[in-house]
Amino acid sequence: MSSHGLRIAFFGASLVSAWWNGAAMYYRGLLRALHARGHRITFYEPALPERQRHRDLPVAPDYATVVMYSAEGTQGLERCLEDARSADVVVKASGVGVLDDWLNARVLELRSGTTQVVYWDLDAPVTLERMAGNPEDAFRALVPCYDRIFTQGGGDAVVLAYRDFGARECIPVYSAVDPDAHHPVGPEPRFDCDLVFMDDRLPDLERRVESYFMRAADLLPDKRFLLGGEGWGERSRPANMRYLGPVPLRDHNALRVSARSVLDVSRDGMARFGFSPAPRLLEAAAAGACLITDPWEGIELFLEPGRECLVAQDGLEVAEAVLCLTDEGVRQLGEAARRRVLAEHTYAHRALLVEQALGHVPGPGTVRKSVA
The missing domain is CATH 3.40.50.2000 (Glycogen Phosphorylase B;)
Structure with a gap:
């Protein structure tokens, strides 16, 4: 794979709102660290009214382009999928909250010789127990179609369970910390x-x-x-x-x-x-x-x-x-x-793991010294 930074299209719950979105800090820390290593990220999220009313990032962060699509129907999502077609990596995260089953299948149509498609499971135990309990679960047949599965955690138990469902590769990418966001302050x-x-x-x-x-x-x-x-x-x-x-x-x-x-x-x-x-x-x-x-x-x-x-x-x-x-x-x-x-256990450590899992070899001068 090219030594230049990757173009990553990421379909997730929300980057700008942490309201009922436990993955917000995980998204932010990891994508910020990937951006710092020279990758270009576009984050696609549904424009759900409650999330937007409770957003804690009033403006989009500098480390990703945020594209919002209508939560009504599929027209807005279709445009996002077409936009993502030119990416090097397309990520579909679990728990987007809008048309998840539909999107799980549709992103796979973007796979090509130059585009990897990854499923990023933020709640692997729940997903695996759901699939194990329902042979007709829609996601079961899709698991072997993804280039790889990333999970927010799980260790050997989750890796083996995903392999049993036919995953080509399953890599845990554990939660971590962003030292700029999490640090000692004065007591209140x-x-x-x-x-x-x-x-x-x-x-x-x-x-x-x-x-x-x-x-x-x-x-x-x-x-x-x-x-x-x-x-x-x-x-x-x-x-x-x-x-x-x-x-x-x-x-x-x-x-x-x-x-x-x-x-x-x-x-x-x-x-x-x-x-x-x-x-x-x-x-x-x-x-x-x-x-x-x-x-x-x-x-x-x-x-x-x-x-x-x-x-x-x-x-x-x-x-x-x-x-x-x-x-x-x-x-x-x-x-x-x-x-x-x-x-x-910082997100800088996790970004290196993600690069390795994607087969990316960074070229000289691709790592930025700081991120605004």
Whole structure:
């Protein structure tokens, strides 16, 4: 493949809005890092009214051209597909939210001797369980047609499962951090607490939040707990737990730094498949937060339990960790976690992996020193 930068056409949920879009920071970090390596990215997203009303990037970023298409009918998408025909790589991400099944099939018509077509699965456990449970699932027959499958995580279990469905190649591209976006800041009194949990309320997450976070709050009535994220407003909570509502991205660093400790809990599917850090776990580490996480296979590849994070088996162990943490322990765990992710788990590291997987060899002078 050419040593010049790739032209990448990316069909995803949204680059400009993080509203009910857990992949937003993943998109941004990875595409920004790819742009910094000389690649040209066009991001196609549906113009859904709610996402646009809640957009947190008022203008499109400098590292990608954002093209919005109507969520009504296929006419706008057809124009985007024709525009993407000249790209070197066409990516269809999972969970776009508009005509996903239709688009999964249509992007494959762009495959040619000069254009690779990639499916990027941002929720592989859910996809794989859905296909396993339904032999008539529309995506099953498409899997072998893609040049390769990228996943946001999953390790060997997800790779082998995708190969069983006929994938030519499956490469996990794990969540990471953008050091320019996730870093220590000064604490803010409004976020002062003993433990914070922040994630949107989803069916396959709520039960585990109850057993880890809510249970710990019940066990420690004299400690202060903060809950952030979409959808928790009507959920009953312990009296010592304050609900923040959805937390703007601009406040994430301050929230993680101000809390004495930060809890991360895996969703049910990811806990079963293992081997995939949630984006918010690594983002909190980059901010220097003191992390407590539930156990999952492969965690030591990202953070060392006992030195860079604490691992709790249930709500009781979460409560014990909150009680036993000293000021020095909080500081040491946070600093060690930050060093680890900056050394091994930035989106610059992931961009190199993506290039290698696509068979791209960068030429001299293609890497930009900075990105606006």
